[in-house]
Amino acid sequence: xxxxxxxxxxxxxxxxxxxxxxxxxxxxxxxxxxxxxxxxxxxxxxxxxxxxxxxxxxxxxxxxxxxxxxxxxxxxxxxxxxxxxxxxxxxxxxxxxxxxxxxxxxxxxxxxxxxxxxxxxxxxxx
Ligand code: AMP
Numbered sequence: 001x002x003x004x005x006x007x008x009x010x011x012x013x014x015x016x017x018x019x020x021x022x023x024x025x026x027x028x029x030x031x032x033x034x035x036x037x038x039x040x041x042x043x044x045x046x047x048x049x050x051x052x053x054x055x056x057x058x059x060x061x062x063x064x065x066x067x068x069x070x071x072x073x074x075x076x077x078x079x080x081x082x083x084x085x086x087x088x089x090x091x092x093x094x095x096x097x098x099x100x101x102x103x104x105x106x107x108x109x110x111x112x113x114x115x116x117x118x119x120x121x122x123x124x125x126x
Pocket of ligand 1: 010019021034035036037038045095096102103104105106
């Protein structure tokens with residue numbers, strides 16, 4: 001991890017209560033809230049409360065308690081939002097990282113998208 005965590009990023013401000021968010025779930029180590037610019041009927045972001053920039057950073061540096069809490073929070077959000085697979089349901093989880101991954105907010109977040117057929121995973125060219 002060469003990048004430094006930026007305490008002024010927008011999700012750090014949400015965690016400090018400096019700007020509002022529409023909370024879906026809060027646990028000891030995680031927070032889930034609706035994306036401000038939803039791209040599907042269900043579009044929830046799940047973030048750890050710790051200062052982690054990206055998924056690889058979190059996976060290599062977080063405590064086991066944080067990892068378990070975050071993973072379970074993601075599962076819980078899928079359940080709460082009714083996007084579990086089965087009977088035509090399902091979801092996509094995306095976590096963009098870094099410049100090539102086109103990550104806008106440098107605090108780890110997983111997008112949970114669902115509520116409609118989501119199309120191909122990636123456009124064919126960029
Ligand atoms: P990414 O490109 O993966 O870094 O995605 C960042 C996401 O954060 C985008 O989908 C934005 O719509 C979303 N976002 C930015 N600001 C806010 C905010 N204040 N509350 C909720 N979602 C936000």
